[in-house]
Structure formats: structure tokens, C-alpha cells
Amino acid sequence: MSVRLVEIFLPDTETVRLESILARHCRRYWRGTVPGEQERYSCLLQQRYTERLLKELEAEFGDVPSFSTYVGQIEAAYPPIYENRESELRLDESEPPPSRLERFFSRDRLSTDELYDDIADSLIIRPSYLMTVFFSAIIASLGMRSGQTAVVIGAMIIAPLLGPTLGLALAATIGNARVGIKAGTTLAVGSVLAVISGAIVGASVTIDPLVPELLNRTVVQPADIALSLACGAAGVLAFSRGSSMTLVGVMIAVALVPPLSATGVYLAAGYPEAAGGALYLFAINLVCVNAAGIxxxxxxxxxxxxxxxxxxxLAVWTLVLILLASMMACRFALGFASLVERLQTLSGV
Known part of the structure; x- marks a missing residue:
């Protein structure tokens, strides 16, 4: 049951206006008096109505100094709150009811404010974020270097680039430039650090450039684009429904962390062409994740x-994706075999 408890505090002079709003959005609400000539309203409503309630409250009472509101998740309510097509609430009777497709996709989505709250901390560059990126990239680099897929998956579960990636897609969707700049900056810093961490591994241990776990990160194939699009869509779908951040991290990190680590490993080991291929894979994956996420x-x-x-x-991301995919087709047709041969020559195989 996706139900939210919304607590609203405002002056007692605004109660009539508030109750007219609550009648259109909430299934149940209670009123209580608090000190300072304030009134508190506790409201129960379906999760899908939270977005539009908060939006109307902000429009009506945003300029009232003592107005505030809080949203909490309810695990159970009795009597239960059910919704079907006949009992659904409409914001305006003049508006057409939502289609089956809209009901299906929007029913369990978190509100925009809840989504912001979930990723806000991950958009700040803290020592803990830098250390997590560093160790995640080290784990991924060592796993690819030794061909241990399970170790690479362990680095994906850490998922340090999850928050900035989701923040970038969220900011682009709702048009919040401030959040977009913070997310982009945090993602850029984390990406550079991941490459540096991979380079430390590449400079410290012997690297076989033909290990499949590494070599697979030097070429982009149509399946890689499909994987990245699926990762972006599935990750955003799970995130917007409040799923475990570890689950979402695996979905998105699979397309971002390993290519960055491989870039650093190949650079430090003296294979710049292979490093360029891995960085190209990261670029196309990032574009796919954002386009699918939006x-x-x-x-x-x-x-x-x-x-x-x-x-x-979204059109810009799509255009960039088309251009990168075109480059992929040319590179795959003309250069992959020669790249493998050059790596074999350089490594003495």
C-alpha cells in the first residue's frame, strides 16, 4: 500500500483555504491546534497524489512565513486506503481522467521532493565520496586485471557514481540547473578519480591487455548500447519507486565504473589506444543512461x-547518442581486429 502522511503547519487564519485544497487531494485528514496560533493538519493520501498536493500547497502558501509541511511514509493504515478508477481523485473536474498507461506508470512513483531528498547527500563532494570512488575503482581494476567477474560486480554494488548520475537525469527532466551543475561537477570529479585509481593499479601490477574483462571495455557493440539504455531505464524506474539503492547501483554502475577503471589501467600500462576505447565506452554509456533516464x-x-x-x-542527448553510435559502427567495422592485433604485438603474444 503506497500511502503518505503529510503534516501541514500554518496560521489558523488560513484553515478555510487549506481545507478546500485537502478535500481535493486527501482521503482523510485531521486538525489539531499547536502553540503560537498555528494549526496542524495530518493528512493521509495515496503516494501518487503527493506531487500535486505539495505543488498546490507551495503555490498557495509559499509566501506565508510560518507555513511548513512534512511528508512521511505509512506502512499500514486502517481502514485500508484503496483506489480504483471510480474512486480516484481528480485535481480539476474539467480535466480528463488519466489514461491506463498514466495510471500504470505513475501510481507508485515518489514525489519530486522525495526524489531530491534521496539523492541530495550524494551530490556533495565529501571525503567519504572520494574514498568510496577510489576503493570502488581499485576493486574494479583488480577484478578486471585478474578476470574475476564477481570482484567487478562487487565494485558495482558500491556504486559511488549512482547519485550524481541520477541527479543529472533528474535535473535535466525537471529543468533544475542548480542540481544539474552540482550533479555534473560531482560526477566529473568522481570520474577523474576513478581513472586515476585505475592508473595506480596499471602502474603497480603486471597487466595482460588481452584479458577478456579488460579487452571487452575497449570496444562498443550494439549490445553495449542496449545494455546501457536498459541500465538507465531500470535504474530510474527502481529509484523513483524507492527501491534499494544497492539494487539501483548495480543497474547503473554496470555501465560506468568498469570502463573508467579500464581507462586508467590501460593508460598506466602503456596502451593509450585501448584506453581511448574504454573511455569511449564510458562516454556512450553515460549518454545512454541519461537519455533513457530522462x-x-x-x-x-x-x-x-x-x-x-x-x-x-533529451534531443541533444539523443543526437549525441546517434553520433557516437555511428562512430561505433565505423570503428567496429574497421578497427577492432587491428586493435587486438596491435595489443598482441605490444604484449609480445
Missing amino acids: ATFLLQGLPPKDWRATGGI
């Missing part, structure tokens, strides 16, 4: 502030 957010009904800006960003 599309999934929109499919779930996340409201953009400016449809033109959001559509433009």
Missing part, C-alpha cells in the same frame, strides 16, 4: 518546469 522519468509523469527545455536536453 525518458523514463517523463514516462512516469515527472512534471518538467519547461517542456521545451527538457525536450531540448
Whole structure:
């Protein structure tokens, strides 16, 4: 049962206006008096209505100094709160009811404020973030160097780039430039550190450039694009429904952490061409994850502030993806075999 408890505090002079709003959004609500001529309303509503309630409350009472509201998750309620097509609440009777597709994708989505709250801490560059990126990349590098897939998966579970990646897609969807800049900066710093960490491994131990776990990160194939798109869509879908961050991390880290680590390993080991291939894989994966993430957010009904800006960003990501995919086709047709041969020559095989 996806139910939220919304606590609202505001002056007692605003109660009539508030109750008219709550009647359109909430299944049940209670009123209580608190010190300082304030009133407290406790409201129960389905998760899918949280977004529009908070939006209307901000529009109506955002300029009231003593107004505040809090959202909490409810594990159980009695009598139960059910919803079907006949009992659903509409914001405006003049608006058409949502389609089956809209109901299906938006029913269990968290509100925008809840999504922000889930990733806010991960957009700040802290020592703990830098250390997590460092150790995650070290683990991934050593796992690829020895061909141990399970070790690479362990690095994915740590998922240090999860928050910035989701923040970038979320900011692009709703048109929040401030969040986008923070997410982009944090992601860039983490990516550079991941390459440096991989380079430390490449300079410290003997590297066989033809190990499949490493070699697979030097070439992009159509299956890699499909994997990245699926990772972005599945990760955003799980994140927007409050799923375990570890689960979401595996979905997205599979497309980001290993290529960055492989880039550093190959650079330090003296194989710049292979390092370029791994960095190219990271670039195309990042574009795929963001494009799929934005599309999934929109499919779930996340409201953009400016449809033109959001559509433009999605169009840019899509165009870049097409260009990178075209380069992939040419490179795969003309260069992969020669790259393997050159690596064999350089490594003395």
C-alpha cells in the first residue's frame, strides 16, 4: 500500500483555504491546534497524489512565513486506503481522467521532493565520496586485471557514481540547473578519480591487455548500447519507486565504473589506444543512461518546469547518442581486429 502522511503547519487564519485544497487531494485528514496560533493538519493520501498536493500547497502558501509541511511514509493504515478508477481523485473536474498507461506508470512513483531528498547527500563532494570512488575503482581494476567477474560486480554494488548520475537525469527532466551543475561537477570529479585509481593499479601490477574483462571495455557493440539504455531505464524506474539503492547501483554502475577503471589501467600500462576505447565506452554509456533516464522519468509523469527545455536536453542527448553510435559502427567495422592485433604485438603474444 503506497500511502503518505503529510503534516501541514500554518496560521489558523488560513484553515478555510487549506481545507478546500485537502478535500481535493486527501482521503482523510485531521486538525489539531499547536502553540503560537498555528494549526496542524495530518493528512493521509495515496503516494501518487503527493506531487500535486505539495505543488498546490507551495503555490498557495509559499509566501506565508510560518507555513511548513512534512511528508512521511505509512506502512499500514486502517481502514485500508484503496483506489480504483471510480474512486480516484481528480485535481480539476474539467480535466480528463488519466489514461491506463498514466495510471500504470505513475501510481507508485515518489514525489519530486522525495526524489531530491534521496539523492541530495550524494551530490556533495565529501571525503567519504572520494574514498568510496577510489576503493570502488581499485576493486574494479583488480577484478578486471585478474578476470574475476564477481570482484567487478562487487565494485558495482558500491556504486559511488549512482547519485550524481541520477541527479543529472533528474535535473535535466525537471529543468533544475542548480542540481544539474552540482550533479555534473560531482560526477566529473568522481570520474577523474576513478581513472586515476585505475592508473595506480596499471602502474603497480603486471597487466595482460588481452584479458577478456579488460579487452571487452575497449570496444562498443550494439549490445553495449542496449545494455546501457536498459541500465538507465531500470535504474530510474527502481529509484523513483524507492527501491534499494544497492539494487539501483548495480543497474547503473554496470555501465560506468568498469570502463573508467579500464581507462586508467590501460593508460598506466602503456596502451593509450585501448584506453581511448574504454573511455569511449564510458562516454556512450553515460549518454545512454541519461537519455533513457530522462525518458523514463517523463514516462512516469515527472512534471518538467519547461517542456521545451527538457525536450531540448533529451534531443541533444539523443543526437549525441546517434553520433557516437555511428562512430561505433565505423570503428567496429574497421578497427577492432587491428586493435587486438596491435595489443598482441605490444604484449609480445
